[in-house]
Structure formats: C-alpha cells, structure tokens
Amino acid sequence: MQQEIDNAYIVRTKAVSGCFSMFMLMFGITFTPLFFTRSAQLMESGLLLPLMFVLEFLILIPLYYLFFRKRDGLGKGTLSAKWFVILFGAILIIQFLLPAMLGMRKTEAWVMTQVSLHNYAFWLTNLSLIFLVPVYEEIVFRGCLFNAFQYWFNDKVWATSLVVSTLFALMHTQYADIRTLLMLFLISQVLIVARVKSKGLLMPVTLHILMNATVIGIQYGVQVLLSSG
Template sequence: MISMDRVLHSLVCVSFFVGWYLIQYALLAFPGITTYNDALAAWPLFTILFILPYSLFSRAYYQKRTGLMPFGTVRFSDLRLPIIAMVILSVATMFYGEDETSILEMLALSPLHQFILVVSVVFAAPIIEEIIFRGFLLNAGMGYGPNGKHVMIIITSVLFAMIHHQYNSPATFIMIFVMSVIFCHVRIQTNSLMAPIILHMINNAVAMLLLFLLNDTP
C-alpha cells in the first residue's frame, strides 16, 4: 500500500516543477518583449537572474527538509560511459538530424547577448534543468518500486524533450529524450545531482563551441 507521506512528497516535488514552468511566463510581462527576437535576446538574462535563483533556493529548501537531493561527489569513472554514449548520440544526430533555425538565429545576436547566452546555456541551464527534472520530477516517482522508477524516467525524459520546443527535427527530440534517460540513470546510480549537471554542461559546452566554430564566417 502506498503511504500518504509518499503521495504528499510526490505532490511537493511536482509543485516545484509546476512553479518552475509558470515562472517562465513572467518574461512575457516585461515591457518591450513583443516578438520572438525580443524573447530570444532577453531569455538568457532572465534565466540567470530569475529562474536559476528559483531553482537553487527550491533545491536548498527541499534538501534541508528531506535530504533527498544532494549535490554529492563525482568520480571520473561515473562519467566515462555516459560521455561515450553522449558522443555516439551526438554523432548520430549530426547524420540524421536537420539544421535547426532557432540555433542559427542565435548567431545574429550582438556579442554581449551571445556572451550572456553562452553563460546561460553552458552553466545556468544545466543546473536549472537537472534540479527540476533529474531532481524534483524524478524524485516524485521514487519510492514506488522498480516500475515507478522506470515510469518516472520515461515521463521525465518525455517532458524534458517537450520543453525544448524550439527545435523542429524529430531526431533532435529523440536525442534529447535519450540524453535525459542517460542523465536519470546517472543521477540514480551515483545519488549525485552534480554528476548529471557536469554531463549536461559538457554537452552544452561542446554544442555551443561547434555552433560558433562551424558557423564562423569572415
């Protein structure tokens, strides 16, 4: 029988996820944000100034109350196989994916906006998304046995792929889904949130580096 404490814990975890989802719409209330290009330029700074603090404070409060979301420690041996899997996945996506217009539009931003974008994508986004998805959302399904864990990994990964709605290629969505599954397993096996954060940062850093190198025009 499932205890009420377990159900309440799951609802609390989901509420933090819902809070993260809703806070993103606050950007629409900012004056001057009327077009997609406006949002593209403002989003990285909004992420750093508002969404990152929300995620960090939520995680700190939850960890203090439950102890179920430690940053933990990381060993290279924990990252070796996931990194190899990420490389294979990225190479496969390069062959079967399509050019994403939303990514190319980033190159039209000013140098200052590009710098803020890099900080947001490489550092802020991995911390935020791992806390929200591999932290709160994954924890919502823990404690319900092996089936509950596996179902929550799938749900977490589907939602993680869906929130990256700026992409158009099915191959990109599949890549993001599989990447999330990898991050979920790493989080569970290491009991460390830092491990998937580092993997996520590596993935985003390589993606941003290739974006600027391969599209650098004289």
C-alpha cells in the first residue's frame, strides 16, 4: 500500500514538474531574440516580436498536444454561453472603464508602437497577438502553471490564482505603468474563473483571443482617425 502511494506521489510530482517546465521554457524562449545576429535590424523592421511569437507557438503547442492536453483541466472543457458573456463583460470593464477610474490618460507606448507598424510588420505582429499568443499563454498560465501551483498549494484555488496572475502580469515587461500591470492581474483572474468554471482551456483561450482582437481593433481605429484628422 505504501509503495503504491509513493509511486503515485512520484508520478504526480513528475507531472507537476513538467507543467512548471512549460512556463520556464516559455520564459527562456522570450530571450532567444537577444542572440539573433540581426536582432537590431529585426527590431527596427518590426519583425522581431512576431518571430518570437511564432517561435513560442511552434515549440509550446506541439509539447502541449504530446504531453499535456489529456491532463485534468488542460483539455477543451465546456463552453458556457452564459459565463462567456459575463466574463467578457468583466474583461471589457477592466480594459475600458478601469483605466479611466485609475486616471490613465495615455495609452502605453508599446501598444501604440504595435498599431503604428506598417505593411506586413503590422499584420504579422497583430495577427500573432490575436491568434497565436492567447493560445500558448492560456496553455502555459491558466493551464500548466495553474495545475502546478494548485498541486503545491494543496488545491487552494485562491492562492493559486494570486500567484499565477502575479506572474502573468510581471511577464509582460513591455509595460511601464504599474496600473497596466494591475489590469493584467485582474484580466488573469477573469481568465482563471473561465478555466475553473469550464474545467478546460477553450473558454479562456477564446476570451483571450476576443479581448486582444477588440483592444487592437479599437486602438488601430483610433490611430487611423487621429492620423486622418
């Protein structure tokens, strides 16, 4: 009996270590552009970020399908229309009402840079932000990392959500305003609710995609109006 318990503990510990390794791998890939011989030219042309996004996607997604998609909470789950509408409404409040409440009058410089790109750099960057980044970020943060910390915190969802959301916010180093990091923390909390309620990743992934598409679309529209005026 004791041997069976020990074996089960070893198996689960290895599984959790594998989940955390996905986060560390994504973190490591983030710095790979620094080692590109033409990183300065790629950054200047606006191609460095989409290259990194595609690289992360091509590495992390196959690993997910091979090792993680059948694990508890890492499958599709169920997509509830009621909860989807409620949670997307919460995301819209955080994205568009909270900044005014916090006195944020200027859009982050990084966001304006992305919607100001030209030609293929604009499309590669923003389509990646809409369709690629949300998929692997949800797999890593609301999927693998959530599972790992939930195990370490003895299934305490509230403690797990606090740590995962903090890491999610801090990983977005392109933002300079602490209030933006607070917004990211809250967005992560909403996406965690989606993950817990749906018992899977389809709902948080879909919410994340729709959020990015909405924010980028509105920012681009504002940019076009300002430039034409």
